[in-house]
Amino acid sequence: MQIRQRPVKRVRIEIIPMIDVIFFLLVFFMVSSLAMTRINSIKVVLPKTSGAPENQKQNIILTIKKDGSMLVNKTPVTLDTLGSRLVYEMQADPQGVVIVNADEDAGYGVVVEAMAKAKEVGVRKFALAAEAGKGK
Numbered sequence: 001m002q003i004r005q006r007p008v009k010r011v012r013i014e015i016i017p018m019i020d021v022i023f024f025l026l027v028f029f030m031v032s033s034l035a036m037t038r039i040n041s042i043k044v045v046l047p048k049t050s051g052a053p054e055n056q057k058q059n060i061i062l063t064i065k066k067d068g069s070m071l072v073n074k075t076p077v078t079l080d081t082l083g084s085r086l087v088y089e090m091q092a093d094p095q096g097v098v099i100v101n102a103d104e105d106a107g108y109g110v111v112v113e114a115m116a117k118a119k120e121v122g123v124r125k126f127a128l129a130a131e132a133g134k135g136k
Contacts, residue, residue: 042071044103060089064102068110079113083121101129
């Protein structure tokens with residue numbers, strides 16, 4: 001009795017279909033995570049401007065609402081505590097830009113006082129936020 005041995009077939013794992021599946025999973029999770037993102041922003045009515053919006057690195061955002069209340073990066077502050085909060089926020093980047101995001105109906109005096117207080121603590125660069133579109 002003669003026993004013939006069959007040649008051993010090696011199992012191959014095809015990697016191309018596996019890469020395709022992983023790529024589609026990656027795309028699926030990226031798109032689904034973008035859809036689940038909620039943007040928490042503070043509603044203010046910005047004044048209109050006719051210029052194109054600039055892309056700036058937003059370091060510190062000073063929001064001034066219509067009623068005169070202020071927020072620094074979504075943290076409520078008063079005119080007295082504004083300086084200390086700006087010093088705290090500027091520790092990461094002392095040369096950062098403070099973006100003044102003032103409501104259209106906010107008092108001009110409040111905005112000027114807030115900017116003066118910021119200058120006292122060392123802020124040198126300001127940017128005024130405005131909504132792109134037709135002016136009044």
